[in-house]
Amino acid sequence: MPELTLVIGNKNYSSWSLRPWLVLRHFGVPFEEVRLPLDTREFELNIGRYSPSGRVPVLLDGGLRVWESLAICEYVAERYVMGEAWPGDRGARAVARAVSCEMHAGFAALRGELPMNCRGRRAGVAPSPAARADIDRIAALWRECRDHRGAPGPWLFGEFSIADAMFAPVALRFDTYGVDLPGEAEAYVSTVLAHPALRELVAEGRAESEVLEAEERGTPARF
Ligand SMILES: N[C@@H](CCC(=O)N[C@@H](CS)C(=O)NCC(=O)O)C(=O)O
Structure with missing residues (x-):
């Protein structure tokens, strides 16, 4: 048990x-x-x-x-997890905590306008200037995390850490709404979407029957 x-x-x-x-x-x-x-x-x-x-x-x-x-x-x-869930280097760990707190406390426009919805891609949801500013800040912040990478690997700090879990729903949103991103941010989104446990959660989410109208935006799309 x-x-x-x-x-x-x-x-x-x-x-x-x-x-x-x-x-x-x-x-x-x-x-x-x-x-x-x-x-x-x-x-x-x-x-x-x-x-x-x-x-x-x-x-x-x-x-x-x-x-x-x-x-x-x-x-x-x-x-x-015996300390393995944050980067080993003290500086990288401080930055990982800073970006995780920034995610936890911020990006209200992005969260409000592009709700997480794993069920499929959605078209016709154009981010407002405030949401676009959130998106640009996140892309910049992801780039900065990669500058602090202590280990090789595709995650924000090389190896997977709590910071990646904090941004995983953002990666899902970017994919759902086809958000325009710089190439390196797109590559990171692909890394997140390929995580086996996340794929499992997405599959289980898609199998759920509840529909929350307030969270449904745009129209079904392929892109
Ligand atoms: N700051 C909280 C936010 C939790 C939150 O807003 N959860 C939502 C679901 S994603 C919720 O429980 N909503 C139900 C409600 O507010 O009645 C956290 O980080 O856990």
Whole structure:
């Protein structure tokens, strides 16, 4: 029996749930999953049993409840991954934490206009100037992370770290809405999309039946 339980929302839509889910899966930490679909009576009735904030994700470890996606990732790194979930170099680690906090706290225009939706590509969703500024900042920040790379590898800091999990839903959004990116950012998006655990989550998200109209933008597309 895994000692950890991660309470998440829909795999198709809940970008905050995806982040700690991917960290647990990438580092092979066993956990049980409880899925509470967003915007449902089931969520409303049950979330209070698990989450002090009334939101997902939340991690249950015995009597301890950890909410907030980044705090969950930090807890998993410290308790179960023996420091491997952040870059080994102190400077790179500081930058990885800075970009993870920037993601956690920011990019509201991008998050509001281009919601995570794994179900397929969508056309006709043009980013506003504010969302375009978020996209450009993210591309610049990804480039800066790569300058701090201590190890070879395609991830932001060479090897996969929590910073990659924090940006994984952004990579999914860029793919869904066909966002124009510089070549190196496009290559990084492909790296993220090829992650085996992420592919599994996307497949499971696509198989979910719930449709949240507020999260559906544009029209089905091929590009
Ligand atoms: N800052 C939180 C955000 C959590 C969040 O907004 N979760 C959404 C789902 S992605 C949620 O629980 N929404 C349900 C609600 O607010 O009622 C985190 O990083 O975990």
